[in-house]
Amino acid sequence: MTEIRVLSDEAQFRTHTAVFRRAMHMPIPNDEQWQVVLPSYEPDRVLAAFDGDEMIGTTQSYGSSLVVPGGAVVPHAAISRVGVRADYTRRGVLTALMREQLETLPDPVATLRASEGRIYGRFGYGLAGRWRSVEIDAKRAVVAGEMVGRVRMIDADTADKLLPELHEAIGLTRPGQIGRWTGWWARERDRKSHAENSVTVVHSGPHGDDGFLTYKVTEEKEFKHRMSIEDMVWANDDAWRDLWIYASRLDLVDQIEADIALDAPVSWLFEDPRVVHTKDVFDEIWLRLVDVERMLQARTYGASEPVVIEVRDRLLPANNGSYRVSPGGAERVDAPADFAIPVDLLGAVYFGDTTFSQLAATKRITGSRFGQADALFAVPQKPLCGTFF
Structure with missing residues (x-):
């Protein structure tokens, strides 16, 4: 049975690096290189999956901040060093790690850089920003x-x-x-x-x-x-x-x-x-709305009639529900929704890199009033992070 533990000491961090780098087919740092890697570990933000006493999977987060449309800056978790040992893949190890990490994050939003495009959508991360x-x-x-x-x-x-x-x-x-x-x-x-x-x-x-x-x-x-x-x-x-x-x-x-x-x-x-x-x-940016209500309230919106959006979140059911979005902001409501959207696709439209109408055209979402939702979520600038982690 997979057990998720929080790591806190240098010996555990070094094993964590070895497991992650093996998963990425990267060399393990020697003693000199490890002294450079060590400062990048933050206690209480490092998780590992164990089978007994054997470490089989890794993830961690860095405490950061993030700009949202309208200019507000919110607490943010930069997710990194996600990996599962090759002899333990496809056994639910990554799902257990992601669930534990998302349930315990102190931050309302997280981002990561995806090694493969098909991995993280099932954990609620949406492709929210690209670069040229x-x-x-x-x-x-x-x-x-x-x-x-x-x-x-x-x-x-x-x-x-x-x-x-x-x-x-x-x-x-x-x-x-x-x-x-x-x-x-x-x-x-x-x-x-x-x-x-x-x-x-x-x-x-x-x-x-x-x-x-x-x-x-x-x-x-x-x-x-x-x-x-x-x-x-x-x-x-x-x-x-x-x-x-x-x-x-x-x-x-x-x-x-x-x-x-x-x-x-x-x-x-x-x-x-x-x-x-x-x-x-x-x-570039894969965005995970950890606290949907807080993140919808953090950004600003364009001029349009209000829409009601039903959000579906398999890993964090507290986010499930309907939210009315208007030029004045967003709030959770008990009202019929104009359309429903999984949390990963809500992340994809959050920065304005794509639109609700584009997702509807692909049949990823169904419903009505996508044009009004597009106008509300419209942004004057395309997103860019510019910081690799």
């Missing part, structure tokens, strides 16, 4: 005009201290963005230490530092060079534009690759928009 992977022909990328601020290069030690402070000062503005916890920055330092030619530049405007860019340049065949943008954060349009000017004018760079929001106007920066080529659109 672009490639830019740097040799033909011309931005009219000059920078309005200044960009300076900083060393790794300065970056380790400054970037967490600057990220916190800039704050979270776009729906889908999350706060970065101490352990995240520790792992980021480790990733940068192993990245060849990792470089960080900071942008300064009239009121001081207001953005940064981390990238690396690699040499390809025939002395061609590719810039990979790893992290880009900005407080305003001037900082965003200046950082792109810096990237596109860097000497000895032929191609630039980056992951950006679906609606990011990068093409419009350049005199020839064809220098920006979309290579792929890929899922």
